[in-house]
Amino acid sequence: MNYSSISKKLLKIEEDFKIALHELENDDIFENKTHIIWDREKKNIYKKWKIIKGIFKRLKFMIKLGGLNYFFRKNYNNFLINYYSIKLYYYMLLNIQKTFKYHEKFIRQFLNETYNENYSTIARYVYTPKFLYYLYFPKKIIYSIENKVDKNIIWMIYKDFEIKDKYKFDYKNIYFHVKYKKDNIILKLSKFFGIKISNIRFKFSKKGLINKENTEKFYKIAKAGDILLTRQTFVATNMGIPGFWKHMGMYLGTGEYLQKYISKK
Known part of the structure; x- marks a missing residue:
């Protein structure tokens, strides 16, 4: 040594x-x-x-x-x-x-x-x-x-x-x-089981409220930072989340808005 x-x-x-x-x-x-x-x-x-x-x-x-x-x-x-x-x-x-x-x-x-x-x-x-x-x-x-x-x-x-x-x-x-x-x-x-459960669907439907007409109405009133409450009726994750509105998201703005106001750094 x-x-x-x-x-x-x-x-x-x-x-x-x-x-x-x-x-x-x-x-x-x-x-x-x-x-x-x-x-x-x-x-x-x-x-x-x-x-x-x-x-x-x-x-x-x-x-x-x-x-x-x-x-x-x-x-x-x-x-x-x-x-x-x-x-x-x-x-x-x-x-x-x-x-x-x-x-x-x-x-x-x-x-x-x-x-x-x-x-x-x-x-x-x-x-x-x-x-x-x-x-x-x-x-x-x-x-x-x-x-x-x-x-x-x-x-x-x-x-x-x-x-x-x-x-x-x-x-x-x-x-x-x-x-x-x-x-x-x-x-x-x-994380492992959450990902697995989130992919389980009890009913598949091609119809939904997120269509072109509703999207255009949403753009007129929405502002960047708005919180969106969502619900999908036939998904397994609903069983473990209380309340009617099961999920949420944040609206960040359109592509033009992000390019104009959000720094690229």
Whole structure:
């Protein structure tokens, strides 16, 4: 194993995270003292989280690379790399949590709906036995292996993170992770069966009210943005939708209107 390369990669991960965290901390959303979140603020968080997510994935790869090496197995190089990597992961997660502050609930929900590798997935990772083993391993014993590890990674023994607060091991992280997975399965099943049901017709008729005469009357009174209520009597989707008017649509305007007033950007 090339310990010099691993050392450089971990230092680069830490450096990249500090830059990404600084960008996140300066986001406009954290100056907002209310719970009203604008679309622009969502897009900014989306972009910045994408970078942070990538950094966490790189660090998770480094942690998995070392496997689970217990101290008594005397593979001190891999043990130290795991110890440092997990401490770094914990430090990064704690700083993310501090940055989110009272917006955490919204950001957690928003990211969970947007990314597979979301905030709850990353936070849940610290509950693994491997994390707990390294996080609470006595620092005094770590000092004793200075002469038993590769010279390129000795600095990991003495590098200490400023962790004054403990990360909250609240099981919301597990709950939201499981909820995301469950909702994702339900969504896919609903979409699949919804498409199948929408194609079921109990009666086929070529006649209808959408003809040339009625269309011309509609154009004279309709305005772009009008909501249209519709009903088809003999379709299977009616069984699952309450009320007489089962479906709706929005009138966007004629082709000439769209070309004239709607931007092509």
